[in-house]
Amino acid sequence: MKSLNELIKGLIKENPAFVLMLGLCPFLAVSVSIANGIGMGVAATFVLVCSNVIISAIKNFIPARIRIPCYIVVIATFVTITELVMKAYSPALNRALGIYVPLIVVNCIVLGRAEAFASKNNVRDSLFDGIGMGIGFTLALLLISGIREFLGAGKLFSLTVIKSFEPALVIAMPPGALLVIALLLGFFNLIKGRK
Amino acid sequence: MDPGQFLAIFISAVFINNVILSRFLGLCSFIAISKQTKPAFAMSLAVMFVTTMSSIITWLIYRFLLIPFNMTYLRTISFILVIATFVQFVEMVIRKIAPAMYRFFGIYLPLITVNCAVLGVAVLNSDMFFVQGKTVPYGFVYSTFQGICVGAGYMLAMLLMSAIRERLETCNVPKPLKDFPLGFIIASIMSLAFMGFNGFRF
Numbered sequence: 001m002k003s004l005n006e007l008i009k010g011l012i013k014e015n016p017a018f019v020l021m022l023g024l025c026p027f028l029a030v031s032v033s034i035a036n037g038i039g040m041g042v043a044a045t046f047v048l049v050c051s052n053v054i055i056s057a058i059k060n061f062i063p064a065r066i067r068i069p070c071y072i073v074v075i076a077t078f079v080t081i082t083e084l085v086m087k088a089y090s091p092a093l094n095r096a097l098g099i100y101v102p103l104i105v106v107n108c109i110v111l112g113r114a115e116a117f118a119s120k121n122n123v124r125d126s127l128f129d130g131i132g133m134g135i136g137f138t139l140a141l142l143l144i145s146g147i148r149e150f151l152g153a154g155k156l157f158s159l160t161v162i163k164s165f166e167p168a169l170v171i172a173m174p175p176g177a178l179l180v181i182a183l184l185l186g187f188f189n190l191i192k193g194r195k
Numbered sequence: 196m197d198p199g200q201f202l203a204i205f206i207s208a209v210f211i212n213n214v215i216l217s218r219f220l221g222l223c224s225f226i227a228i229s230k231q232t233k234p235a236f237a238m239s240l241a242v243m244f245v246t247t248m249s250s251i252i253t254w255l256i257y258r259f260l261l262i263p264f265n266m267t268y269l270r271t272i273s274f275i276l277v278i279a280t281f282v283q284f285v286e287m288v289i290r291k292i293a294p295a296m297y298r299f300f301g302i303y304l305p306l307i308t309v310n311c312a313v314l315g316v317a318v319l320n321s322d323m324f325f326v327q328g329k330t331v332p333y334g335f336v337y338s339t340f341q342g343i344c345v346g347a348g349y350m351l352a353m354l355l356m357s358a359i360r361e362r363l364e365t366c367n368v369p370k371p372l373k374d375f376p377l378g379f380i381i382a383s384i385m386s387l388a389f390m391g392f393n394g395f396r397f
Contacts, residue, residue: 021375024222024226026219029219072276073272076272079272080271080272083268084268099319099322102314102318103220103314105271105272106308106311108223108309170387177383178379178380178386182372182379182380182382183380185376186369186372186376193371
């Protein structure tokens with residue numbers, strides 16, 4: 001039951017992107033289309049789950065004073081694996097995500113979960129926490145990239161949805177990303193305030 | 196060496212592809228620390244220093260370690276380790292030599308380790324100034340210059356943003372939009388303004 005809670009809390013209650021406000025850089029940069037969003041979400045989830053498991057497994061061997069560099073080495077290893085796999089099997093996605101793939105290393109979600117959760121809990125809970133946070137991040141990416149792809153290009157999953165709709169190109173550009181996330185955050189605050 | 200190239204790097208890094216407003220690097224610190232001008236200035240000075248130094252160090256590592264030994268796939272891991280160590284080292288040195296400056300920077304220096312702008316500019320340099328495993332002529336100078344310019348772009352965005360937010364403190368903002376959402380809306384409008392520089396061609 002506790003494990004299930006660890007899994008579910010990442011989805012809405014502690015959603016990494018909208019509630020904890022972590023990992024926003026890649027979040028905004030790659031959310032131009034749903035395909036990119038899913039690619040980024042899956043990559044980040046993989047890194048998050050693997051590093052959470054490894055860090056919670058070796059937490060007793062890491063001296064407290066140099067724990068952050070140790071975490072970074074573990075995380076960077078999995079990021080490199082992701083980068084190489086992506087380059088080999090999906091070069092188009094790798095080109096689309098560009099420098100944001102290596103930048104998963106400094107994504108605050110991964111390091112944040114390692115420090116706040118994996119270093120204090122056992123392997124199983126850390127695994128579920130990683131999966132939950134990863135799915136939460138991916139869902140948030142799906143939401144924002146869906147909105148941006150629809151309004152910015154008039155498409156969903158690269159398919160034209162409404163023929164007569166003139167897309168607002170600015171939503172697909174950097175200012176649009178900032179505006180969409182600002183309004184989404186405001187909207188969530190509004191709902192929270194009502195309750 | 197082509198002076199036009201320097202101008203192109205400068206305009207591109209500071210205005211067209213501003214780290215924060217168009218590449219979204221270092222966004223967390225941008226939103227969190229830009230409430231007042233003084234800490235914002237301290238943070239951006241620290242970032243500028245670290246991006247410059249890490250551009251130099253990572254270029255040397257890429258050119259003289261990773262390429263000769265054919266290990267470019269270790270780029271991410273080696274860059275982040277070097278940056279983390281370097282930041283820690285600088286922190287120790289500053290604390291010892293200039294305690295006043297250490298107090299001025301406060302917690303912002305260690306925070307820079309996880310600032311994506313620093314790793315971002317290192318990765319960007321190694322993508323831009325190395326063609327097929329060989330450095331372009333004067334690549335070292337260009338990389339260093341790009342490091343400075345990215346830091347300058349960060350500072351420009353940070354100072355503008357903090358000045359705007361200081362004035363907004365006293366304004367009456369709808370409650371759900373307070374703090375972060377408002378910060379993002381301002382950033383969005385600034386980013387829109389910076390898009391105007393896109394027309395520059397060299």
